[in-house]
Amino acid sequence: MAVVTKPIPEITVIELIGSDEEGQALARPVAWPNTGRAPLLPVIETGSGETLKLGERAAARLVRRETGEIEARIIRKLESTGERIVGTFRSSGEGGRLVPADRRNRNEYQVAARDSGAADNGELVLAELVSAARFGTPRARVVERLGPASDPGAISLLAIAAYEIPTEFPAAALAEADSALPVIPAGRSDLRDIPFVTIDGSDARDFDDAVWAEPDRDPESHGGWHLVVAIADVAWYVRPGSALDREAERRGNSVYFPDRVVPMLPEALSTELCSLKPGMDRACLAVHLWIDAAGRKRRHRFERGIMRSAARLTYEEVQAARDGRQECALAPEALSALYGSYEALAQARAARGALELDLREDRVVLDGEGRPAQILCAERLDSHRLIEEFMILANVAAAEELEARRHPCMYRIHDAPDPDKVEALRVFLEEAGIPGLALAKGRALKPELFNRVLRRAAGTPEAALVNDLVLRCQAQAAYSPTNIGHFGLALRRYAHFTSPIRRYADLLVHRGLLGDIGQAELVAIGDHISATERRAAEAERTAIDRYRATLLAQSVGSLFTADISGVASFGLFVRLRENGADGLVPISSLPSDYYAQDARAQRLVGRSTGRVYRFGDEVLVRLIEADGIGGRLVFRIEEEIAPAVGARPLVRPRSVAKSKRGRR
Numbered sequence: 001m002a003v004v005t006k007p008i009p010e011i012t013v014i015e016l017i018g019s020d021e022e023g024q025a026l027a028r029p030v031a032w033p034n035t036g037r038a039p040l041l042p043v044i045e046t047g048s049g050e051t052l053k054l055g056e057r058a059a060a061r062l063v064r065r066e067t068g069e070i071e072a073r074i075i076r077k078l079e080s081t082g083e084r085i086v087g088t089f090r091s092s093g094e095g096g097r098l099v100p101a102d103r104r105n106r107n108e109y110q111v112a113a114r115d116s117g118a119a120d121n122g123e124l125v126l127a128e129l130v131s132a133a134r135f136g137t138p139r140a141r142v143v144e145r146l147g148p149a150s151d152p153g154a155i156s157l158l159a160i161a162a163y164e165i166p167t168e169f170p171a172a173a174l175a176e177a178d179s180a181l182p183v184i185p186a187g188r189s190d191l192r193d194i195p196f197v198t199i200d201g202s203d204a205r206d207f208d209d210a211v212w213a214e215p216d217r218d219p220e221s222h223g224g225w226h227l228v229v230a231i232a233d234v235a236w237y238v239r240p241g242s243a244l245d246r247e248a249e250r251r252g253n254s255v256y257f258p259d260r261v262v263p264m265l266p267e268a269l270s271t272e273l274c275s276l277k278p279g280m281d282r283a284c285l286a287v288h289l290w291i292d293a294a295g296r297k298r299r300h301r302f303e304r305g306i307m308r309s310a311a312r313l314t315y316e317e318v319q320a321a322r323d324g325r326q327e328c329a330l331a332p333e334a335l336s337a338l339y340g341s342y343e344a345l346a347q348a349r350a351a352r353g354a355l356e357l358d359l360r361e362d363r364v365v366l367d368g369e370g371r372p373a374q375i376l377c378a379e380r381l382d383s384h385r386l387i388e389e390f391m392i393l394a395n396v397a398a399a400e401e402l403e404a405r406r407h408p409c410m411y412r413i414h415d416a417p418d419p420d421k422v423e424a425l426r427v428f429l430e431e432a433g434i435p436g437l438a439l440a441k442g443r444a445l446k447p448e449l450f451n452r453v454l455r456r457a458a459g460t461p462e463a464a465l466v467n468d469l470v471l472r473c474q475a476q477a478a479y480s481p482t483n484i485g486h487f488g489l490a491l492r493r494y495a496h497f498t499s500p501i502r503r504y505a506d507l508l509v510h511r512g513l514l515g516d517i518g519q520a521e522l523v524a525i526g527d528h529i530s531a532t533e534r535r536a537a538e539a540e541r542t543a544i545d546r547y548r549a550t551l552l553a554q555s556v557g558s559l560f561t562a563d564i565s566g567v568a569s570f571g572l573f574v575r576l577r578e579n580g581a582d583g584l585v586p587i588s589s590l591p592s593d594y595y596a597q598d599a600r601a602q603r604l605v606g607r608s609t610g611r612v613y614r615f616g617d618e619v620l621v622r623l624i625e626a627d628g629i630g631g632r633l634v635f636r637i638e639e640e641i642a643p644a645v646g647a648r649p650l651v652r653p654r655s656v657a658k659s660k661r662g663r664r
Contacts (some may be wrong), residue, residue, distance in 0.1 A: 017526030057475030109140035117142035156257035159402035177266035183283035189305035223293030234500035254502035258364035295348030305648025322354035353448035398497035481522035550628035583633030
């Protein structure tokens with residue numbers, strides 16, 4: 001913990017950001033009168049019963065210990081000004097009402113005329129709860145107008161407001177970014193003669209990694225490769241304790257929406273001085289990597305350098321050049337070296353048994369006005385895998401280097417799967433009746449075990465659902481200074497090093513490599529940035545759901561082939577085969593009966609009719625409702641409609657006695 005010798009405020013507001021290795025709660029003052037970063041303070045609850053959760057604030061008395069350290073003793077927890085509600089304002093004669101955008105919130109809120117903030121009818125607003133009386137309609141107050149629901153940017157603005165994603169940079173952080181100067185070669189390795197290239201998506205907004213490869217010149221490494229991965233040297237511009245650093249830590253990461261980015265760093269850095277633009281001298285932290293013909297790393301070396309990207313390429317361009325369909329800025333021998341290195345790394349990945357899930361990635365295509373035109377499932381190319389394997393190897397080298405130097409490391413950890421979820425998968429596979437799919441009880445869990453399940457399911461009607469269930473089994477990855485390995489990648493040590501423009505964890509790893517980081521605060525920071533990462537993922541996913549619902553609003557009444565992807569006491573979740581959209585079939589729309597949920601077998605069973613609706617069943621559904629603002633899709637199962645000619649017969653609901661999975 002930091003020792004503070006300057007005068008400190010007697011009472012201040014603190015915010016809980018995590019805990020240390022012993023579980024001691026740690027907070028940081030919201031405002032700090034001294035220069036530099038505000039210290040992390042151990043939180044003492046003082047018997048008041050005021051327990052803080054991550055992100056909550058409290059008024060606290062600061063007490064200096066004999067050691068010079070200070071602790072925060074809670075006086076009282078500070079309640080927020082009110083529960084935040086994002087939704088649509090509907091005006092009436094006396095104020096109006098607020099309809100929440102969150103589909104899980106079934107309330108409507110009364111808004112008094114004085115609390116409407118002059119919002120227009122149908123406008124999206126951010127409001128706070130004024131009262132939640134036991135009886136009557138709860139009341140809310142508009143605190144921010146987000147604009148008409150019909151505006152092209154409404155969907156991302158909704159997500160930003162709902163998840164409290166900070167968008168405005170403090171003036172001090174902007175001033176630091178604006179005053180930053182281009183790098184000079186002095187004190188750095190000059191790597192400008194290496195023809196690095198960046199390879200990213202066509203819509204990428206920042207470029208923080210560049211790659212290059214050649215055959216290994218060491219005669220003892222026949223068939224081996226020498227790779228260099230150069231990463232933007234963000235640590236040169238964002239110094240510990242600076243205004244930029246404080247804001248980057250607070251944000252934790254950039255957040256990406258189809259129509260905008262909420263960056264971790266101001267654009268003067270994120271899209272300019274720290275972005276590896278072609279033809280521009282840029283500060284970098286580079287790692288040289290030598291691998292053998294089987295993709296095993298022989299050695300590595302880090303250096304702080306200056307580089308100049310030779311070209312900005314897209315995944316599609318590189319793949320087309322590899323397939324001989326067109327030329328790109330890469331010389332044939334350079335392209336061959338990149339792919340030769342990748343093929344060796346792919347061989348090593350397969351040998352260690354990394355988890356091979358088929359992860360769908362959707363891309364929203366916007367029209368000229370910024371409205372959704374279509375949602376495409378992004379094609380996964382070898383050029384994507386090439387960059388992924390280069391980055392994984394660099395990340396492994398960073399973790400190994402920090403361990404070798406005995407420097408603190410913010411690891412990227414991924415625990416083994418939850419046994420209860422694995423049991424649910426085992427039951428489903430057993431009931432599927434496909435030979436070789438069952439998981440033996442008590443078997444040691446390794447990624448390769450799941451890979452065998454995925455391979456055996458490939459080509460069967462259950463393949464997509466098996467993939468989904470295997471994914472649901474997995475633990476959530478997180479950041480921690482305590483290493484437990486990375487289960488999914490089958491790696492003993494792993495860190496994030498390759499994206500410091502958009503992830504604070506990577507910036508910490510860079511600082512560790514430069515000897516500019518301490519251990520004390522890493523546990524709390526790991527908790528915090530793991531939480532901001534989850535927040536970003538949920539906000540991005542919610543936005544995609546709303547884009548889907550907006551597009552599907554034009555297809556209300558249409559029929560779709562779907563799979564039952566979840567079973568709950570209130571209905572069935574279905575996923576459309578056509579576009580991956582998820583929606584609900586309410587239990588009230590099923591044929592009249594009392595339905596009991598069998599959670600273990602993941603099914604609803606009709607008490608009178610014996611009808612069974614089970615996870616994995618293929619069904620024909622009709623779209624009944626599409627709410628773009630709420631991202632809500634409601635379907636009804638159409639049992640009486642026959643499948644199209646030549647289509648695989650749809651699974652019909654059946655009685656329990658006659659049900660046999662895998663015997664259709």
